[in-house]
Amino acid sequence: MTEAGILEKLREAVLNGKRKDAANLCEEGLKAGLAGKDLLTQGLLAGMEEVGRRMRCEEYFIPEVLVAARAMQTAMEVLREDLARNPPTQVGRVIIGTVSGDLHDIGKNLVAIMLTGAGFEVIDLGIDVSPSRFVSAALERQADAVAMSALLTTTMVNMKEVVAELRKAGFQGRIMIGGAPVTQEFAEKIGADLFAGDASEGAEKLKASLRAA
Ligand code: B12
Known part of the structure; x- marks a missing residue:
């Protein structure tokens, strides 16, 4: 197979969630002399980008996204x-987590996957993340x-404290929020910089916002 053929088949393997094919094609690509970073990007x-596009058009739903992500991983x-x-x-480097008191992580994990797919380095702090953990991770890792993600009306209010603490600590990066009860308003x-209604839109918006900086 030609190098272009391997890359195209790899993109399709991710798109169709074929993890064995994706792994075999990466091995074949490396043996054929392709660089790991080209096989990745x-x-x-490229496959994950198309997954994101299909998700936005409602051609793909959560199960398809998860099998594609597993193939990629x-x-x-x-x-x-x-x-x-x-x-x-x-x-860019992104710190992500579900806010204090909230244990929902399916949406947050999807956002992490789409950010990784868009080329971000993602540091996932998990669930029930306190404002101080967000702040120290953001500063220490120079994010x-x-x-931030929240699924409960009772925990989304905790996002306000994280934004305030980040600003107080001098954090200059973007702050993006999302989750079912969260709105642009x-x-x-x-005082968050960005809101997105789904994972794919979040990755796109953050990329565009950092590019414009
Ligand atoms: C699964 C689930 C659970 C699971 C969570 C498992 C897990 N590992 O996440 C369990 C069983 C643990 C659970 C527990 C509870 N839950 Co619950 N849960 C749900 C359920 C059914 C699905 C949520 C989900 O995963 N959706 C799928 C994901 C993909 O969607 P999403 O998270 O919204 O994410 C999308 C977007 O919002 C966005 N997004 C999400 N985060 C972010 C972040 C950023 C930065 C961006 C850009 C975008 C983004 O991207 C995603 C799509 O691409 C919802 C009902 C529903 N249908 O939504 C209730 C729901 C959220 N739960 C609810 C409740 C009340 C609870 C409990 C309090 C129940 C109880 N009495 O114990 C506990 C709370 C526990 C806690 N402290 O957090 C309520 C919340 C009501 C409210 N408005 O506050 C809901 C709405 C059910 C209901 N109708 O009553 N829950």
């Missing part, structure tokens, strides 16, 4: 060693953005 991430294992030697250029009210 032009194969795996399996194939990434094959590339790990090569990528560690020649790391790809990152779009370009902090992304709420984001403006608490």
Whole structure:
């Protein structure tokens, strides 16, 4: 198979959630002399980008996104060693977590997947993340953005404190929020920079916002 053929098949394998095919194609690509970062960006991430587009058009739903993400993660294992030697250029570094008191993480995990797919380095703090943990991670890891998720009307209010604490600590990056009860109006009210209604839109908006900076 030609190099272009391998990349195209890899993109399709992610799109169709074929994890064994994706892993085998990465092995074949490396053997054929393709760079790990090209297999990542032009194969795996290109596939995830299309997944995001299909999700926005409601051609793909959560199950398709999750199998695509699993295929991407399996194939990434094959590339790990090569990528560690020649790391790809990152779009930016994002700290993500579900806010204090909230244990819902399915949406947050989807956002992390789509951000990774868009080329971000994602540091996932998990669930029930306190404002001080968001702040220390953002500063210590010199993040370009902090992304927060909340699924409860009783916990979304905790986002306000995180925004205030981040600003007080001098954090200069973008702050993006989302989750079922969260709205654009709420984001403006608490001083967050960005709101998105779904994971794919979130990745696109953050990328565009950092590019414009
Ligand atoms: C699964 C679920 C649970 C699971 C969570 C498992 C897990 N690992 O996440 C369990 C069983 C643990 C649970 C517990 C509870 N739950 Co619950 N749960 C749900 C349920 C059924 C689905 C949520 C979900 O995962 N949706 C799918 C994901 C993909 O959607 P999403 O999170 O909204 O994410 C999308 C967008 O919002 C966006 N997004 C999300 N986060 C972010 C972040 C950023 C930065 C961006 C850009 C975008 C973004 O992107 C995603 C799509 O691409 C909802 C009902 C529903 N249908 O929504 C109730 C629901 C959220 N739960 C509810 C409640 C009340 C509870 C409990 C309090 C129940 C109880 N009495 O114990 C507890 C609270 C526990 C806690 N402290 O958090 C209520 C909330 C009501 C409210 N308005 O506050 C809901 C709405 C059910 C209801 N109708 O009453 N729950």
